[in-house]
Amino acid sequence: MHMQSSNRASTIASPQQIHWEEDGESRSARWRSESGNTPPKRVVIGDDQMTADSAYRLACEGTAILWRGDFQNARQLLQAVARRIEHKPKKAKKKTDETPPRSPIDTFNLHRLAQSQRARTLAMLLLPLDEQYAIPLRRAPDVRDACEEAYGPPDQPSVVSLREVLGLVGAHEWRKKGVEIAALGARIHPYYGVFSPVRGEYIKLVADQPLPSKKLAFDIGTGTGVLGALLAQRGVERVVATDLDPRALACARENIERLGLSTQVDVIEADLFPEGRAPLVVCNPPWLPARPSSAIEHAIYDPDSQMLRGFLDGLAAHLTPGGEGWLILSDFAEHLGLRTRVQLQEWIDAAGLKVDGRLDVKPHHPRAADQSDPLYAARSKEVTSLWRLVAA
Structure with missing residues:
Protein backbone atom coordinates (compact mmCIF):
# COMPACT_ATOMS: atom_id res chain seq x y z
CA MET A 1 0.00 0.00 0.00
CA HIS A 2 1.41 3.32 -0.91
CA MET A 3 1.93 6.03 1.63
CA GLN A 4 0.17 9.30 0.95
CA SER A 5 0.47 11.45 4.04
CA SER A 6 2.46 11.85 7.20
CA ASN A 7 2.34 13.81 10.44
CA ARG A 8 6.12 13.95 10.87
CA ALA A 9 6.32 17.72 10.43
CA SER A 10 4.81 18.39 13.85
CA THR A 11 7.30 16.10 15.61
CA ILE A 12 10.22 17.75 13.81
CA ALA A 13 9.03 21.27 14.68
CA SER A 14 9.09 20.87 18.45
CA PRO A 15 11.19 17.98 19.76
CA GLN A 16 9.80 16.56 23.00
CA GLN A 17 11.97 16.01 26.06
CA ILE A 18 12.08 13.09 28.46
CA HIS A 19 12.99 13.79 32.11
CA TRP A 20 14.31 11.43 34.80
CA GLU A 21 16.30 11.26 38.04
CA GLU A 22 19.69 9.51 38.05
CA ASP A 23 22.54 9.56 40.58
CA GLY A 24 20.67 12.11 42.64
CA GLU A 25 20.26 14.67 39.86
CA SER A 26 17.57 15.62 37.35
CA ARG A 27 18.37 14.80 33.74
CA SER A 28 16.68 15.22 30.39
CA ALA A 29 17.21 14.39 26.72
CA ARG A 30 15.40 14.61 23.42
CA TRP A 31 12.60 12.05 23.18
CA ARG A 32 12.26 10.11 19.94
CA SER A 33 9.24 8.03 18.97
CA GLU A 34 8.24 7.23 15.39
CA SER A 35 5.02 5.72 16.77
CA GLY A 36 4.09 9.11 18.19
CA ASN A 37 4.25 7.90 21.82
CA ASP A 48 21.79 -6.30 34.29
CA GLN A 49 20.45 -7.10 37.78
CA MET A 50 16.86 -6.41 36.76
CA THR A 51 14.65 -9.49 36.39
CA ALA A 52 12.17 -10.02 33.56
CA ASP A 53 9.30 -10.23 36.07
CA SER A 54 10.26 -6.88 37.54
CA ALA A 55 10.63 -5.29 34.09
CA TYR A 56 7.27 -6.71 32.99
CA ARG A 57 5.52 -5.38 36.11
CA LEU A 58 7.01 -1.90 35.68
CA ALA A 59 6.16 -1.78 31.97
CA CYS A 60 2.55 -2.85 32.61
CA GLU A 61 2.26 -0.04 35.17
CA GLY A 62 3.48 2.48 32.59
CA THR A 63 6.92 2.96 34.16
CA ALA A 64 9.73 3.18 31.60
CA ILE A 65 13.13 1.57 32.16
CA LEU A 66 16.16 3.52 30.91
CA TRP A 67 18.78 0.83 30.34
CA ARG A 68 22.36 1.27 31.58
CA GLY A 69 23.47 -2.37 31.42
CA ASP A 70 24.68 -4.62 28.61
CA PHE A 71 22.89 -4.13 25.27
CA GLN A 72 22.50 -7.85 24.52
CA ASN A 73 21.01 -8.38 27.99
CA ALA A 74 18.47 -5.66 27.19
CA ARG A 75 17.46 -7.55 24.02
CA GLN A 76 16.98 -10.75 26.00
CA LEU A 77 14.97 -8.87 28.60
CA LEU A 78 12.69 -7.47 25.88
CA GLN A 79 12.11 -11.00 24.52
CA ALA A 80 11.32 -12.24 28.04
CA VAL A 81 8.78 -9.42 28.57
CA ALA A 82 7.20 -10.26 25.18
CA ARG A 83 6.82 -13.90 26.27
CA ARG A 84 5.07 -12.80 29.45
CA ILE A 85 2.62 -10.68 27.43
CA GLU A 86 1.86 -13.62 25.12
CA HIS A 87 1.35 -16.08 27.97
CA LYS A 88 -0.66 -13.73 30.14
CA PRO A 89 -3.64 -15.75 31.41
CA LYS A 90 -6.91 -14.70 29.82
CA LYS A 91 -9.74 -13.77 32.16
CA ALA A 92 -12.21 -16.63 32.16
CA LYS A 93 -15.68 -15.69 31.01
CA LYS A 94 -18.72 -17.76 31.72
CA LYS A 95 -20.00 -19.25 28.48
CA THR A 96 -23.71 -19.14 27.99
CA ASP A 97 -25.83 -20.45 25.17
CA GLU A 98 -26.99 -16.87 24.51
CA THR A 99 -23.46 -15.54 23.87
CA PRO A 100 -23.43 -14.59 20.17
CA PRO A 101 -20.29 -15.36 18.15
CA ARG A 102 -17.95 -12.38 17.85
CA SER A 103 -18.41 -10.36 14.65
CA PRO A 104 -15.46 -9.91 12.24
CA ILE A 105 -15.28 -6.18 13.06
CA ASP A 106 -15.19 -6.90 16.83
CA THR A 107 -12.44 -9.47 16.24
CA PHE A 108 -10.47 -6.88 14.25
CA ASN A 109 -10.92 -4.14 16.88
CA LEU A 110 -9.91 -6.46 19.73
CA HIS A 111 -6.88 -7.64 17.73
CA ARG A 112 -5.76 -4.04 17.12
CA LEU A 113 -6.31 -3.18 20.79
CA ALA A 114 -4.18 -6.16 21.88
CA GLN A 115 -1.46 -5.19 19.38
CA SER A 116 -1.51 -1.61 20.61
CA GLN A 117 -1.28 -2.63 24.30
CA ARG A 118 1.56 -5.03 23.52
CA ALA A 119 3.45 -2.34 21.59
CA ARG A 120 2.96 0.17 24.42
CA THR A 121 4.25 -2.28 27.04
CA LEU A 122 7.30 -3.32 25.00
CA ALA A 123 8.10 0.35 24.25
CA MET A 124 8.84 0.91 27.96
CA LEU A 125 12.41 -0.43 27.68
CA LEU A 126 14.48 2.61 26.65
CA LEU A 127 18.00 3.16 25.31
CA PRO A 128 20.22 6.24 25.38
CA LEU A 129 21.68 7.55 22.10
CA ASP A 130 24.55 10.02 22.14
CA GLU A 131 24.79 13.09 19.87
CA GLN A 132 26.13 10.87 17.03
CA TYR A 133 23.42 8.15 17.43
CA ALA A 134 25.87 5.76 19.10
CA ILE A 135 24.48 3.60 21.94
CA PRO A 136 26.82 4.09 24.94
CA LEU A 137 26.34 0.56 26.32
CA ARG A 138 28.47 -2.60 26.45
CA ARG A 139 28.13 -4.89 23.37
CA ALA A 140 25.94 -2.37 21.55
CA PRO A 141 25.84 -2.63 17.74
CA ASP A 142 26.61 0.33 15.50
CA VAL A 143 23.17 1.78 14.69
CA ARG A 144 24.31 5.20 13.47
CA ASP A 145 23.48 4.69 9.78
CA ALA A 146 20.09 3.16 10.61
CA CYS A 147 19.21 6.10 12.89
CA GLU A 148 20.37 8.72 10.41
CA GLU A 149 18.24 7.15 7.65
CA ALA A 150 15.14 7.39 9.86
CA TYR A 151 15.76 10.53 11.92
CA GLY A 152 18.00 12.66 9.71
CA PRO A 153 21.40 14.13 10.68
CA PRO A 154 22.38 13.65 14.35
CA ASP A 155 22.29 16.69 16.61
CA GLN A 156 21.88 15.96 20.34
CA PRO A 157 21.67 13.09 22.84
CA SER A 158 18.29 11.37 22.85
CA VAL A 159 16.32 8.51 24.35
CA VAL A 160 14.38 5.97 22.28
CA SER A 161 12.71 2.61 22.91
CA LEU A 162 14.84 -0.47 22.26
CA ARG A 163 11.98 -1.89 20.18
CA GLU A 164 12.12 1.14 17.86
CA VAL A 165 15.90 0.82 17.49
CA LEU A 166 15.54 -2.84 16.51
CA GLY A 167 12.91 -1.76 13.94
CA LEU A 168 15.31 0.86 12.53
CA VAL A 169 18.05 -1.75 12.20
CA GLY A 170 15.69 -4.19 10.46
CA ALA A 171 14.53 -1.46 8.05
CA HIS A 172 18.17 -0.49 7.36
CA GLU A 173 18.95 -4.10 6.38
CA TRP A 174 15.88 -4.23 4.08
CA ARG A 175 16.97 -0.95 2.52
CA LYS A 176 20.49 -2.28 1.87
CA LYS A 177 19.40 -5.71 0.63
CA GLY A 178 16.20 -4.70 -1.17
CA VAL A 179 13.10 -6.71 -1.99
CA GLU A 180 13.18 -8.90 -5.10
CA ILE A 181 10.28 -7.99 -7.41
CA ALA A 182 9.72 -10.83 -9.89
CA ALA A 183 7.63 -8.69 -12.27
CA LEU A 184 10.46 -6.12 -12.45
CA GLY A 185 13.30 -8.61 -12.55
CA ALA A 186 15.02 -6.30 -10.07
CA ARG A 187 15.11 -5.23 -6.44
CA ILE A 188 13.25 -2.35 -4.82
CA HIS A 189 14.91 -0.78 -1.78
CA PRO A 190 12.29 0.47 0.75
CA TYR A 191 13.05 3.25 3.23
CA TYR A 192 12.08 3.12 6.88
CA GLY A 193 8.43 4.14 7.19
CA VAL A 194 7.61 3.49 3.50
CA PHE A 195 5.54 0.38 2.88
CA SER A 196 7.68 -2.44 1.50
CA PRO A 197 6.26 -4.17 -1.63
CA VAL A 198 6.55 -7.64 -0.10
CA ARG A 199 3.12 -8.73 -1.35
CA GLY A 200 3.89 -9.42 -4.99
CA GLU A 201 0.38 -10.39 -6.09
CA TYR A 202 -0.78 -6.78 -6.51
CA ILE A 203 2.32 -5.97 -8.57
CA LYS A 204 1.63 -8.96 -10.84
CA LEU A 205 -1.88 -7.61 -11.52
CA VAL A 206 -0.35 -4.38 -12.86
CA ALA A 207 2.19 -6.39 -14.86
CA ASP A 208 -0.50 -8.58 -16.48
CA GLN A 209 -3.18 -6.00 -17.34
CA PRO A 210 -2.98 -4.80 -21.00
CA LEU A 211 -1.98 -1.13 -21.22
CA PRO A 212 -4.56 1.27 -22.73
CA SER A 213 -1.71 3.52 -23.94
CA LYS A 214 2.07 3.79 -23.71
CA LYS A 215 2.16 7.58 -23.91
CA LEU A 216 1.63 8.69 -20.30
CA ALA A 217 0.59 7.30 -16.91
CA PHE A 218 0.06 8.71 -13.42
CA ASP A 219 1.05 6.61 -10.36
CA ILE A 220 -0.87 8.06 -7.41
CA GLY A 221 0.70 7.60 -3.96
CA THR A 222 3.82 5.96 -5.35
CA GLY A 223 5.49 4.86 -2.06
CA THR A 224 8.68 3.02 -3.06
CA GLY A 225 8.04 3.82 -6.74
CA VAL A 226 7.53 0.14 -7.62
CA LEU A 227 4.43 0.59 -9.81
CA GLY A 228 5.82 3.65 -11.58
CA ALA A 229 8.97 1.66 -12.33
CA LEU A 230 6.95 -1.29 -13.59
CA LEU A 231 4.89 0.89 -15.94
CA ALA A 232 8.08 2.45 -17.31
CA GLN A 233 9.61 -0.99 -17.78
CA ARG A 234 6.48 -2.04 -19.68
CA GLY A 235 7.18 0.74 -22.14
CA VAL A 236 5.14 3.72 -20.91
CA GLU A 237 7.08 6.69 -22.29
CA ARG A 238 6.38 9.03 -19.35
CA VAL A 239 5.18 8.25 -15.84
CA VAL A 240 4.35 10.94 -13.25
CA ALA A 241 4.52 9.40 -9.77
CA THR A 242 3.12 11.37 -6.82
CA ASP A 243 3.30 11.22 -3.03
CA LEU A 244 3.13 13.61 -0.07
CA ASP A 245 5.45 11.84 2.36
CA PRO A 246 9.07 13.12 2.25
CA ARG A 247 10.49 9.64 2.89
CA ALA A 248 8.38 8.09 0.12
CA LEU A 249 9.45 10.79 -2.34
CA ALA A 250 13.14 10.28 -1.54
CA CYS A 251 12.72 6.49 -1.62
CA ALA A 252 10.90 6.47 -4.97
CA ARG A 253 13.46 8.81 -6.56
CA GLU A 254 16.36 6.63 -5.42
CA ASN A 255 14.70 3.43 -6.68
CA ILE A 256 13.82 4.99 -10.05
CA GLU A 257 17.40 6.24 -10.44
CA ARG A 258 18.88 2.90 -9.40
CA LEU A 259 16.75 1.15 -12.05
CA GLY A 260 17.91 3.62 -14.72
CA LEU A 261 14.38 4.92 -15.33
CA SER A 262 14.84 8.61 -14.40
CA THR A 263 14.30 9.81 -17.97
CA GLN A 264 10.86 8.14 -18.05
CA VAL A 265 9.60 8.62 -14.47
CA ASP A 266 9.10 11.96 -12.70
CA VAL A 267 8.53 11.70 -8.94
CA ILE A 268 6.71 14.81 -7.70
CA GLU A 269 5.17 15.98 -4.44
CA ALA A 270 1.39 16.21 -4.86
CA ASP A 271 -1.76 15.49 -2.88
CA LEU A 272 -3.07 12.65 -5.06
CA PHE A 273 -3.18 13.88 -8.69
CA PRO A 274 -0.62 15.87 -10.66
CA GLU A 275 -1.89 18.50 -13.10
CA GLY A 276 -3.40 17.41 -16.38
CA ARG A 277 -4.91 14.20 -17.72
CA ALA A 278 -3.51 10.82 -18.64
CA PRO A 279 -4.76 7.76 -20.53
CA LEU A 280 -3.78 5.60 -17.52
CA VAL A 281 -4.01 6.51 -13.83
CA VAL A 282 -2.94 3.86 -11.30
CA CYS A 283 -3.53 3.90 -7.53
CA ASN A 284 -2.88 1.39 -4.77
CA PRO A 285 -4.30 3.12 -1.66
CA PRO A 286 -4.06 1.75 1.89
CA TRP A 287 -6.52 -1.14 2.05
CA LEU A 288 -8.09 -0.77 5.50
CA PRO A 289 -10.43 2.11 6.46
CA ALA A 290 -9.28 2.50 10.06
CA ARG A 291 -7.40 5.12 12.05
CA PRO A 292 -3.60 4.73 12.01
CA SER A 293 -2.07 4.68 15.48
CA SER A 294 1.22 6.13 14.17
CA ALA A 295 2.66 7.93 11.14
CA ILE A 296 4.11 4.66 9.84
CA GLU A 297 0.65 3.06 9.73
CA HIS A 298 -0.61 5.56 7.13
CA ALA A 299 0.61 3.03 4.53
CA ILE A 300 -1.87 0.42 5.80
CA TYR A 301 -4.78 2.38 7.27
CA ASP A 302 -6.82 4.98 5.41
CA PRO A 303 -9.18 6.73 7.89
CA ASP A 304 -12.74 6.93 6.50
CA SER A 305 -11.31 5.69 3.15
CA GLN A 306 -10.13 9.28 2.50
CA MET A 307 -7.45 8.41 -0.05
CA LEU A 308 -9.61 5.81 -1.80
CA ARG A 309 -12.54 8.23 -2.10
CA GLY A 310 -10.25 11.11 -3.10
CA PHE A 311 -8.84 8.98 -5.92
CA LEU A 312 -12.30 7.92 -7.12
CA ASP A 313 -13.74 11.44 -6.88
CA GLY A 314 -10.89 13.02 -8.85
CA LEU A 315 -10.26 10.24 -11.38
CA ALA A 316 -12.71 11.21 -14.16
CA ALA A 317 -11.27 14.76 -14.29
CA HIS A 318 -7.74 13.35 -14.78
CA LEU A 319 -8.47 10.77 -17.50
CA THR A 320 -8.15 11.53 -21.20
CA PRO A 321 -11.13 10.42 -23.34
CA GLY A 322 -11.14 6.60 -23.39
CA GLY A 323 -8.59 6.50 -20.53
CA GLU A 324 -8.52 3.93 -17.72
CA GLY A 325 -8.07 4.18 -13.97
CA TRP A 326 -6.56 1.11 -12.33
CA LEU A 327 -7.56 0.79 -8.68
CA ILE A 328 -5.59 -1.92 -6.86
CA LEU A 329 -7.53 -2.93 -3.78
CA SER A 330 -7.91 -5.93 -1.51
CA ASP A 331 -11.36 -6.95 -0.23
CA PHE A 332 -9.88 -7.72 3.21
CA ALA A 333 -11.77 -4.71 4.63
CA GLU A 334 -15.04 -6.22 3.38
CA HIS A 335 -14.40 -9.54 5.13
CA LEU A 336 -13.61 -7.62 8.34
CA GLY A 337 -16.88 -5.67 8.11
CA LEU A 338 -15.06 -2.33 7.70
CA ARG A 339 -16.48 -1.61 4.25
CA THR A 340 -19.04 -3.29 1.99
CA ARG A 341 -18.88 -4.03 -1.72
CA VAL A 342 -22.13 -2.08 -2.13
CA GLN A 343 -20.47 0.99 -0.54
CA LEU A 344 -17.49 0.75 -2.88
CA GLN A 345 -19.79 0.47 -5.90
CA GLU A 346 -21.80 3.50 -4.69
CA TRP A 347 -18.60 5.58 -4.48
CA ILE A 348 -17.60 4.49 -7.99
CA ASP A 349 -21.06 5.45 -9.32
CA ALA A 350 -21.11 8.79 -7.48
CA ALA A 351 -17.71 9.68 -8.97
CA GLY A 352 -19.11 9.36 -12.51
CA LEU A 353 -17.20 6.14 -13.17
CA LYS A 354 -18.08 2.64 -14.27
CA VAL A 355 -16.26 -0.68 -13.92
CA ASP A 356 -14.97 -1.88 -17.29
CA GLY A 357 -13.39 -5.08 -15.96
CA ARG A 358 -11.61 -6.59 -13.00
CA LEU A 359 -8.58 -8.82 -12.56
CA ASP A 360 -8.49 -10.87 -9.32
CA VAL A 361 -5.75 -12.79 -7.53
CA LYS A 362 -5.62 -14.71 -4.25
CA PRO A 363 -2.83 -13.65 -1.87
CA HIS A 364 -0.06 -16.18 -1.33
CA HIS A 365 1.73 -14.60 1.64
CA PRO A 366 2.24 -16.91 4.70
CA ARG A 367 -0.36 -15.18 6.91
CA ALA A 368 -3.16 -16.07 4.47
CA ALA A 369 -2.65 -19.73 5.47
CA ASP A 370 -1.87 -19.21 9.18
CA GLN A 371 -4.84 -20.60 11.09
CA SER A 372 -3.47 -19.29 14.41
CA ASP A 373 -3.83 -15.69 13.16
CA PRO A 374 -6.81 -14.04 14.94
CA LEU A 375 -7.90 -12.60 11.57
CA TYR A 376 -7.50 -15.89 9.66
CA ALA A 377 -11.23 -16.17 8.85
CA ALA A 378 -11.04 -12.89 6.91
CA ARG A 379 -7.53 -13.43 5.50
CA SER A 380 -8.41 -16.85 4.08
CA LYS A 381 -11.19 -15.29 1.96
CA GLU A 382 -9.18 -12.26 0.82
CA VAL A 383 -8.93 -11.42 -2.89
CA THR A 384 -6.81 -8.61 -4.34
CA SER A 385 -8.27 -6.94 -7.42
CA LEU A 386 -7.31 -4.52 -10.15
CA TRP A 387 -10.50 -2.60 -10.92
CA ARG A 388 -10.47 -1.09 -14.41
CA LEU A 389 -12.45 2.13 -14.16
CA VAL A 390 -13.56 4.41 -16.98
CA ALA A 391 -15.63 7.59 -17.14
CA ALA A 392 -19.34 6.75 -17.24
Missing part, protein backbone atom coordinates in the same frame (compact mmCIF):
# COMPACT_ATOMS: atom_id res chain seq x y z
CA THR A 38 4.55 10.70 24.38
CA PRO A 39 7.55 10.66 26.74
CA PRO A 40 6.86 8.40 29.75
CA LYS A 41 6.15 10.32 32.95
CA ARG A 42 7.81 7.74 35.23
CA VAL A 43 11.34 6.52 34.44
CA VAL A 44 13.58 4.19 36.47
CA ILE A 45 17.15 3.12 35.71
CA GLY A 46 17.60 -0.52 34.70
CA ASP A 47 20.72 -2.67 34.57
